[in-house]
Amino acid sequence: MTRMSTLRQTTHETRNGILFEPFPLPCGVVLRNRIVKSAMSDSLGDGTGHPTQAQIGLYQRWAEGGAALAIIGEVQGSGKFAEKPGNLVLDDSADLDRFKALARAGAENGAGPWLQLGHAGALSYPPISAPKGPSALDLPGLICGELTQEEIEALPLEFARTARLARNAGFGGVELHAAHGFLISQFLSPLFNRRTDRYGGAIDGRMRLLLDVVGAVRAAVGPDFPVALKLNSSDQLEGGFCETDALAVLAVLDGTGLDLIDVSGGTYFPGARSASDSGGRGPYFVDFARRARNVTTKPLMTTGGFKTLAQAEEAVASGAVDLVGMARALALEPSLPNLWFARQLAKPAFPRFADPPEGGVTAWYTMRLTEIGEDRDLQATGDLAQAIAAYDTRDRERTEIWLRHFSSTAQGEPGRKTAG
Numbered sequence: 001m002t003r004m005s006t007l008r009q010t011t012h013e014t015r016n017g018i019l020f021e022p023f024p025l026p027c028g029v030v031l032r033n034r035i036v037k038s039a040m041s042d043s044l045g046d047g048t049g050h051p052t053q054a055q056i057g058l059y060q061r062w063a064e065g066g067a068a069l070a071i072i073g074e075v076q077g078s079g080k081f082a083e084k085p086g087n088l089v090l091d092d093s094a095d096l097d098r099f100k101a102l103a104r105a106g107a108e109n110g111a112g113p114w115l116q117l118g119h120a121g122a123l124s125y126p127p128i129s130a131p132k133g134p135s136a137l138d139l140p141g142l143i144c145g146e147l148t149q150e151e152i153e154a155l156p157l158e159f160a161r162t163a164r165l166a167r168n169a170g171f172g173g174v175e176l177h178a179a180h181g182f183l184i185s186q187f188l189s190p191l192f193n194r195r196t197d198r199y200g201g202a203i204d205g206r207m208r209l210l211l212d213v214v215g216a217v218r219a220a221v222g223p224d225f226p227v228a229l230k231l232n233s234s235d236q237l238e239g240g241f242c243e244t245d246a247l248a249v250l251a252v253l254d255g256t257g258l259d260l261i262d263v264s265g266g267t268y269f270p271g272a273r274s275a276s277d278s279g280g281r282g283p284y285f286v287d288f289a290r291r292a293r294n295v296t297t298k299p300l301m302t303t304g305g306f307k308t309l310a311q312a313e314e315a316v317a318s319g320a321v322d323l324v325g326m327a328r329a330l331a332l333e334p335s336l337p338n339l340w341f342a343r344q345l346a347k348p349a350f351p352r353f354a355d356p357p358e359g360g361v362t363a364w365y366t367m368r369l370t371e372i373g374e375d376r377d378l379q380a381t382g383d384l385a386q387a388i389a390a391y392d393t394r395d396r397e398r399t400e401i402w403l404r405h406f407s408s409t410a411q412g413e414p415g416r417k418t419a420g
């Protein structure tokens with residue numbers, strides 16, 4: 001697939017509208033437009049939790065492409081509960097100079113990357129972790145232990161430490177990952193969280209960890225540094241975190257120091273539907289965002305299913321959201337914001353895969369990110385089977401490096417594919 005063949009272009013006669021107006025966040029930082037490259041776990045860490053040159057190249061391309069900011073997915077606060085062996089790990093033992101080089105990528109375009117702070121919890125990658133979540137589970141494809149109360153109480157400070165290091169390294173902001181079935185999202189969901197202590201039970205208890213993390217992170221970075229949150233509108237699983245829960249959480253978050261809430265949905269629970277594997281018509285969460293406006297005054301963004309300029313403009317112009325988040329579209333065409341600004345009605349051609357295996361689509365997009373980062377995206381992108389093989393091989397190689405570096409204990413079955 002060539003770079004041009006990912007696009008269908010015609011001239012768009014309408015004026016450049018609201019999508020290219022700046023947006024001030026409550027902390028005082030002004031975003032240059034309304035288009036955000038949503039968090040993607042790019043698997044471009046070097047296996048020791050540090051950035052690679054390809055990752056720096058990828059974030060430069062997104063900054064040059066015109067997005068207001070680009071969020072690096074699944075940055076871990078320790079090597080213990082990572083989502084993938086290609087994740088970044090930003091803790092006190094990290095080489096901050098290497099993170100500074102990544103933070104500079106795109107900074108000259110005013111789009112210095114933000115870090116999404118993650119902890120995979122029950123969905124930690126088994127070959128490099130002993131997965132633990134709010135409650136012990138033994139389900140097909142998902143076995144995990146239970147975090148002790150002491151371990152839970154330590155988490156807000158761990159997130160806060162990584163946020164402070166992100167600021168010191170020169171990143172533009174942080175986003176807390178409370179979506180897609182990873183740790184904070186597990187606490188919010190009654191399917192994962194069966195605790196009977198103060199971190200479980202009704203939604204007030206299930207959101208306690210999230211509130212503690214938000215408070216600790218804000219205290220660590222000060223009032224003028226952007227702190228965002230990615231939150232599910234629902235797990236899209238029967239008996240899971242539902243829209244009523246999400247609206248209750250949003251109402252409480254209104255009283256916190258957050259700058260932005262990115263509404264998403266779905267989980268990477270084995271066999272479940274995730275937003276990034278969806279072939280459905282988008283955008284997916286705009287109607288929910290419109291309802292969220294009734295319970296929160298926080299700036300809102302939504303990610304999921306945006307493909308066209310008209311969809312993005314409509315979401316902002318209608319007042320449903322302030323910002324539009326895009327992941328796959330910007331993996332297919334990193335310069336989409338500039339093309340839209342130049343009135344080219346570019347619509348990335350989303351590849352269609354017949355009957356892909358679970359995680360296969362994510363693997364394909366992840367390898368696409370590698371090609372962009374290595375400046376190889378002018379050449380043919382491999383087919384699905386090739387992408388999955390390359391992705392699995394790299395994970396196996398990085399698993400060995402990770403285990404040597406972090407001296408973790410390997411447990412469970414290797415090979416479950418997830419994305420943040």
Ligand SMILES: Cc1cc2nc3c(=O)[nH]c(=O)nc-3n(C[C@H](O)[C@H](O)[C@H](O)COP(=O)(O)O)c2cc1C
Nearest residue numbers: 039040041073074275276304305326327328419420
């Ligand atoms: C390769 C890949 C990796 C992803 N990694 C993350 C991640 O680390 N954190 C996150 O919040 N979402 C992650 N996502 C989900 C996207 O941010 C987004 O919510 C989802 O793809 C739907 O948006 P889209 O339709 O614009 O792609 C990932 C998606 C893809 C395709």
